Amino acid sequence: MIGSAVLRLRERVAALATHALAAARGERDLAALAEAVWAAIEDERARAPAGDRPGPACRPGCSTCCRVNVGTLAIEGAAVAARLRVDAGAAARARDLLAFHDRVRWLEDRERVADRLACPFLDAGGRCAIHPVRPLACRGLSSLDAADCRRALSGVAPDDDEDAGLVRMDLLQKALHDEAFAALAEALAARGLDARCRDVSGMAAAFLADPGLAAAFLAGARVPLA
Numbered sequence: 001m002i003g004s005a006v007l008r009l010r011e012r013v014a015a016l017a018t019h020a021l022a023a024a025r026g027e028r029d030l031a032a033l034a035e036a037v038w039a040a041i042e043d044e045r046a047r048a049p050a051g052d053r054p055g056p057a058c059r060p061g062c063s064t065c066c067r068v069n070v071g072t073l074a075i076e077g078a079a080v081a082a083r084l085r086v087d088a089g090a091a092a093r094a095r096d097l098l099a100f101h102d103r104v105r106w107l108e109d110r111e112r113v114a115d116r117l118a119c120p121f122l123d124a125g126g127r128c129a130i131h132p133v134r135p136l137a138c139r140g141l142s143s144l145d146a147a148d149c150r151r152a153l154s155g156v157a158p159d160d161d162e163d164a165g166l167v168r169m170d171l172l173q174k175a176l177h178d179e180a181f182a183a184l185a186e187a188l189a190a191r192g193l194d195a196r197c198r199d200v201s202g203m204a205a206a207f208l209a210d211p212g213l214a215a216a217f218l219a220g221a222r223v224p225l226a
């Protein structure tokens with residue numbers, strides 16, 4: 001069941017991206033593509049029989065997983081930037097986000113966890129401030145038990161404890177989002193566009209800092225991130 005849903009989604013996202021990227025001219029078009037992909041994923045999830053699958057333990061304010069690097073494509077960064085651009089102080093926000101990205105760019109997840117470098121999009125209550133436009137990598141994660149997450153990200157488990165990093169999750173949700181990410185990256189590469197991913201902080205900041213970046217990106221420019 002997971003396999004057929006994932007294959008169907010991959011074809012849907014590939015078709016969506018191919019069509020949308022051919023016509024896209026700027027940030028709003030990239031944001032619209034991201035929204036269409038999220039909708040396609042939700043449609044596939046809704047088609048899957050719920051069966052006796054346990055519900056997620058994830059709740060607003062539980063931000064245990066928001067301390068690792070979030071691989072984000074340019075399309076997703078543009079979607080976040082489009083959302084943030086309406087706020088006052090966008091330029092300063094972009095500078096802060098870029099500074100954070102510089103700090104975490106070369107860190108492994110375990111180093112980032114140890115340094116307590118939580119995602120800069122977390123608000124004071126531990127909620128995601130960009131929840132409606134969060135990246136696929138965030139959307140794909142769910143946990144069936146918050147204790148799994150705390151143990152996996154505690155940073156104190158011995159290296160030889162193979163179970164310490166295991167988090168039981170909704171595998172269909174994870175597979176659909178991973179597949180959508182891969183299909184989007186392939187569609188970008190097929191058009192000769194920058195298909196690299198960077199942490200959500202940097203990818204969002206790059207587009208937020210330069211309102212003309214989306215058009216340049218669609219014309220073949222690389223996102224200016226190391």
Ligand code: SF4
Nearest residue numbers: 066119121122128138
């Ligand atoms: S973007 Fe939102 S959900 Fe994703 S890591 Fe950051 S705060 Fe968490």
